[in-house]
Amino acid sequence: MMERAEGGFKAKVQKFGSNLSGMVMPNIGAFIAWGIITALFIPTGWIPNEKFGSLVDPMIGYLLPLLIAYTGGKIVHGDRGGVVGATATMGVIVGASVPMFLGAMLVGPLGGFLMKKIDKVLEGKIKSGFEMLVNNFSAGILAAVLALISYVIIGPLVLALNNVLAAGVGAIINMGILPLAHIFIEPAKVLFLNNAINHGILGPLGIEQVAEAGKSILFMLETNPGPGLGILLAYMLFGKGTSKNTAYGSAIIHFLGGIHEIYFPYILMKPSLILAAMAGGASGTLIFSIFKSGLVATPSPGSIFAYLAMTPRGGYIGVLLGVLVSTIVSFLVASAILKVAKEPNDDISTAVNKMEEMKGKKSSVSHTLRDEEKSYKNVKKIIFACDAGMGSSAMGASLLRKKITEAGLDVEVINKSINDIPDDADIIITHKDLTQRARAKNNNAIHLSVDNFLGSPVYDEIVEKLTKN
Structure with missing residues (x-):
């Protein structure tokens, strides 16, 4: 029981952390673009340029926080949540004198959450023909109200918290x-x-x-x-x-x-x-x-x-x-x-398991009895999942995709973040520390836990089973 509780707690902590990073990771390209422009064109940059350098402040003040807020709202409730979250975040942006990344990470998901609740209340209660009208105005009214509240209340609170955190970091650096x-x-x-x-x-x-x-x-x-x-x-x-x-x-x-x-x-x-x-x-x-x-x-x-x-x-x-x-x-x-x-x-x-002496293929893969009982027949989609869906999962997917292609199998192999695991996945491969979260997202697929995405024999085992079936 203690082991299960600890695993559940770790999974919850990982999920919370994943939600935080999940608002930023999809927008890393924009952050890098801003970093390049900053490094090149600010007065102390490589090739100072006043005109190009004027892009720096609007990007950090508006573009980046709004992207974070939209992504946070979308994670909670799709595009509607993203639009409401981004609009509401304008309240904290306009009401603050520093880049409101922290505010965006709070208000964005909040807007998505409230939009989700309102949609659930209205579900099945809208008369035919009025769906678009009600949906658009409910989102617009909520976004407007949240923007005002963010400007008056949430913005100043977040700014105060932001100043405390910044002062704390500054003190640590100075000490x-x-x-x-x-x-x-x-x-x-x-x-x-x-x-x-x-x-x-x-x-x-x-x-x-x-x-x-x-x-x-x-x-x-x-x-x-x-x-x-x-x-x-x-x-x-x-x-x-x-x-x-x-x-x-x-x-x-x-x-x-x-x-x-x-x-x-x-x-x-x-x-x-x-x-x-x-x-x-x-x-x-x-x-x-x-x-x-x-x-x-x-x-x-x-x-x-x-x-x-x-x-x-x-x-x-x-x-x-x-x-x-x-x-x-x-x-x-x-x-x-x-x-x-x-x-x-x-x-x-x-x-994978420090308490057992394992050999051969079992040394790099673990799966439960319920996974063993599931069939490898009609497998069409294999998902490699990691926290961000960009690093180790991309590497593992590339290795297995090559083996699948060489075997002449018609199976799609893609990498995703755990939060984006699709419902139609047939096999899901994760690091053993992330498998519990992957099961919570999709428990119908075959789950395989590996300890090393680079050299796991599980890839050959998958190809062998798919070929036989």
Whole structure:
């Protein structure tokens, strides 16, 4: 019972974090566009241009918050919720003197939620022929009322909260204890809260710092690829079995591709390695602080290429040195842990079940009896799902899609975020820590839990079963 309760609590925390990041992730392209324009055309940019630079303030003040609000409302109640949420957010935007990302993340979903409740009350009670009239006016009236309330009440409250958070972050930075944040950030990342931390918390606060100072160190706390690279390098030298063999490819995907989820299973396999991630993250942030480094926008994905693209003019030495130091420190700590490890046959499969000795295909996949009882006949759609639907799931989907194509099977393989898992999915593949949330979204499909999207034998098992059926 205790295990089930803990799993349920973790799933709820992941879901809350996913909802936060889910409002930002679909709009990352717009954030990057704003970051590029900022880096290039502001007075301290690479090629200052007053005309192009005039785009910066309207984008950060209106475009980005409205996109967040629309996405938040849409998550709750489709397009109607998105429209109401975005319109209502104008109230907090106009009534504030700082970018209202926090306000958008509150008012957007609130507008969608209230629209959903009103639609439910009106369902089946509208006379034939008046549906469009009632639907349009109910949305318009609610949006207008919420915009006024947001301007008068919600906006000032959010602004006060925003100022408190900004002051707190500023105090932590001034006190020089920002590196200690990794005591909390690194464990949360491994529990697949990385997108929630980066895009739901640090990103909005960082954007406000950019508006004032032209860069922010907050963009670098969760995204630094150094700690993960150091752990994977340690596995290359001191790992054993599958963990050693897969570390090479994982390091490339992590550091160059920016998919940090690829190294999480290596820590889950040996939880003491979280100390290496903490030490690497803290040391890197210390270097960033000493050199007063910062980025102009969130590097998404957290690739070294994205890091360099978001680095302002004159900031490359501090950024690169911070990544290098975090890699070295993480590598040294991880190496020490791996060298004194007691397990003679250390293997990444233990991330699935540390209590069992598994071999062959079972080492990288787990499924319940009810999944085994479901048929692989008439499978038409396979979904790879992760928190954001863009990183590890895209990589896994690409690998399986290639195998499906080579086998001549007519099966669609796509990647989605867990919140967007479709009802017509026949097979759903997730990391084991996310399977519970995936089941809650769609319990009719076959659910497969893997520990390593890069090298899981489950892909060959799926192809074999589909071919037989």
